[in-house]
Amino acid sequence: xxxxxxxxxxxxxxxxxxxxxxxxxxxxxxxxxxxxxxxxxxxxxxxxxxxxxxxxxxxxxxxxxxxxxxxxxxxxxxxxxxxxxxxxxxxxxxxxxxx
Amino acid sequence: xxxxxxxxxxxxxxxxxxxxxxxxxxxxxxxxxxxxxxxxxxxxxxxxxxxxxxxxxxxxxxxxxxxxxxxxxxxxxxxxxxxxxxxxxxxxxxxxxxxxxxxxxxxxxxxxxxxxxxxxxxxxxxxxxxxxxxxxxxxxxxxxxxxxxxxxxxxxxxxxxxxxxxxxxxxxxxxxxxxxxxxxxxxxxxxxxxxxxxxxxx
Numbered sequence: 001x002x003x004x005x006x007x008x009x010x011x012x013x014x015x016x017x018x019x020x021x022x023x024x025x026x027x028x029x030x031x032x033x034x035x036x037x038x039x040x041x042x043x044x045x046x047x048x049x050x051x052x053x054x055x056x057x058x059x060x061x062x063x064x065x066x067x068x069x070x071x072x073x074x075x076x077x078x079x080x081x082x083x084x085x086x087x088x089x090x091x092x093x094x095x096x097x098x099x
Numbered sequence: 100x101x102x103x104x105x106x107x108x109x110x111x112x113x114x115x116x117x118x119x120x121x122x123x124x125x126x127x128x129x130x131x132x133x134x135x136x137x138x139x140x141x142x143x144x145x146x147x148x149x150x151x152x153x154x155x156x157x158x159x160x161x162x163x164x165x166x167x168x169x170x171x172x173x174x175x176x177x178x179x180x181x182x183x184x185x186x187x188x189x190x191x192x193x194x195x196x197x198x199x200x201x202x203x204x205x206x207x208x209x210x211x212x213x214x215x216x217x218x219x220x221x222x223x224x225x226x227x228x229x230x231x232x233x234x235x236x237x238x239x240x241x242x243x244x245x246x247x248x249x250x251x252x253x254x255x256x257x258x259x260x261x262x263x264x265x266x267x268x269x270x271x272x273x274x275x276x277x278x279x280x281x282x283x284x285x286x287x288x289x290x291x292x293x294x295x296x297x298x299x300x301x
Contacts (some may be wrong), residue, residue, distance in 0.1 A: 001106045003215050006147065011205035013117055015237045019122030019198035023191055028171045029126060032133045035164065036117055039140045042152070044212045050147045052216040055223065057150055065159060066243055070250035072164050076171040077254035083175040084260075088222075092247075 006047035013040035027079045027089040031072060035036040106146060113139040127171050134165045148220045151228055 013036060038051030042061045049057025083089050116139060119132040137160040144153040209215075232240050 001103060002192065002217060004209055005106060005110075006143075007209045007215075008206065011112070011202055012114055014205065015198040015202035016114070016117045016121055016199050019194045022194035022197055023121065026126055028123065028130045028168055028175065029129050031171070032120055032129050032168065035133060035160075036136065038119060039160075042156075043140060043143055043147075044115045046144055046147050046149045046152055050149065050220060051218055053218050053221050055227055058152055058223070058228060059231050059236055059282070061149075061152055062155065062232075063239060063243060064202075065155060066247065069159055069164055070247050072167060073250050074257070076167055079171055079175055079255040083162065089175045 003047055003051040006043060010040045010047065012043040013037075013043065025081065025090050025092050027091050028076075030091065031079070033076050034067070034075075035072065038064065102146075109142050109146065111138060113143065126176075127169075130165065130168045130172055133168065134161050137161045137165065148223065151225045 017033045017040060019037035020036060021030060024030045024033055041064060045057045045061040045064070047057075049055065049061070060064060079089055082094060113136060116132050122137055123129040123132060137156060141153040141156040141161070144150075164239055186241060240294040
């Protein structure tokens with residue numbers, strides 16, 4: 001398979017993640033959509049690394065993996081704080097900055 | 100030929116499970132389908148001759164992030180029965196339009212690119228990756244470790260309960276059903292303290 005197939009796969013995964021990001025009301029569902037987008041980016045990077053030779057794509061993909069994991073950790077801590085303050089994690093109701 | 104069939108099977112499974120992630124009605128289902136998506140991404144990495152990435156994907160994502168998300172789901176629902184966590188969604192048409200627009204944009208960019216790289220697969224030793232981390236990208240590597248430390252500390256400080264930070268009011272959550280503990284001043288404890296009887300020496 002050429003590189004185009006992997007790039008199209010990554011684009012489709014990314015757009016599914018965008019759809020989930022816009023659509024999801026629950027905060028953890030939103031984080032799952034962000035995970036999809038990060039995985040799409042990783043597939044893209046590793047595909048370029050394989051088809052172009054060299055390490056750079058995989059190194060970049062490892063960096064983005066670690067950063068995404070850190071982001072999910074902080075995001076879930078924020079979700080827990082939000083749950084303690086409001087009682088639910090519906091993001092369409094959490095629209096005021098006060099409190 | 101086999102490689103092409105394998106690619107189509109894996110990519111179809113990946114896209115179907117990603118679709119189920121964003122359209123599941125139950126939040127626990129979303130997280131479980133996400134686990135399956137992450138596993139299929141690891142298989143995609145194997146198809147791309149990147150076994151180390153596949154292993155890291157399994158360990159970090161399906162082993163770590165998935166567990167964290169399950170914890171997040173379980174800790175943030177209101178005691179309504181664990182298996183029916185509702186997961187509604189709104190703004191579907193604008194979501195579909197936006198997703199289609201993003202896909203069309205990237206697809207156009209892929210098609211219009213003149214020359215995409217196309218080389219034969221070169222076996223890449225994992226030691227080369229480690230060396231690249233420690234020689235060429237060492238600064239980013241160290242900054243990444245600082246970032247992970249900051250993330251862990253930040254998560255602990257954010258999600259900790261109890262000791263109030265100065266200026267932050269922890270004792271007043273807005274959840275209604277949390278009565279404050281009444282101090283027990285009514286009656287002395289019922290059963291008086293009984294002394295241990297001395298062991299009789301026979």
